[in-house]
Amino acid sequence: MRLLLTGATGVAGLNIYRAAVADPAVDRITLLVRREMPSWAVLPPNAAAKTETIIHSDFTSYSLDLVTKIAEHDACIWAQGKSAIGMNETDYTRLTYEGPMAMVKALQDADLASARSADQPFRFVWLSGTGADTSKQMWARVKKRTEDELAATCEATPGMQAHIIRPGGFRPSSRYPEDSPNQRGRMENVALSVLAPVLRFVAPSLMISAEQLSAAALAIAKGLYPTEGLFNNTQLVDIAVKLGVTNKA
Numbered sequence: 001m002r003l004l005l006t007g008a009t010g011v012a013g014l015n016i017y018r019a020a021v022a023d024p025a026v027d028r029i030t031l032l033v034r035r036e037m038p039s040w041a042v043l044p045p046n047a048a049a050k051t052e053t054i055i056h057s058d059f060t061s062y063s064l065d066l067v068t069k070i071a072e073h074d075a076c077i078w079a080q081g082k083s084a085i086g087m088n089e090t091d092y093t094r095l096t097y098e099g100p101m102a103m104v105k106a107l108q109d110a111d112l113a114s115a116r117s118a119d120q121p122f123r124f125v126w127l128s129g130t131g132a133d134t135s136k137q138m139w140a141r142v143k144k145r146t147e148d149e150l151a152a153t154c155e156a157t158p159g160m161q162a163h164i165i166r167p168g169g170f171r172p173s174s175r176y177p178e179d180s181p182n183q184r185g186r187m188e189n190v191a192l193s194v195l196a197p198v199l200r201f202v203a204p205s206l207m208i209s210a211e212q213l214s215a216a217a218l219a220i221a222k223g224l225y226p227t228e229g230l231f232n233n234t235q236l237v238d239i240a241v242k243l244g245v246t247n248k249a
Helices: 011-022 064-070 089-110 138-155 179-183 186-202 210-221 233-242
Strands: 002-006 028-033 051-055 075-078 122-127 160-165
Touching (some): 002 011, 011 028, 011 210, 075 210, 089 122, 089 138, 089 160, 122 138, 122 210, 138 160
Parallel strands (some): 002 028, 028 051
């Protein structure tokens, strides 16, 4: 499988990248990023051999050359995103909605996926979040709009299929101590260290480890769940456990 990945320096994206490098079923990985991978990121030794990096500054715009290259992949996992804390709705919409929608619409307009067989579509796996709905919460409303329009656009486009995943709370991997201080601010890390044990006790269904999220997202991108379009956190954890990834969040 040829995988395209966005958000490779984030908590979810970096661990998905590591899992993809370690997966023998993934032949090539293309990172679509604004800048090169940072030096602090610890990667498997064969990462460079399996990876191509495309520096792309504007995720709301795709040239025909870039779209043609994207269409050569079997799946895209869109892990780019951030917390809505401190962001206004315009900026959050641009990051959360406009980027992924621009990519799928560019693929639709170029008609580059239609040649794919019905059982091997270009899979677009988008990381949403638990609680995405049409409520008054800005972040939830924007995510739900993105979910709905991604699903509708891919359904209307021959050769494409959308998979929406809604993970619960997750933290930087404890296996890589370099991740936490580089991916999240000190106060956020302190808050998560306090909240995570509480949530594991009172609402374990709302938590997932970075490794479990990575395993589940990759399995979906590989087409192991072709008929399912929406995955909640419990389903993601179950997928990971079936794959042998049982470490807790």
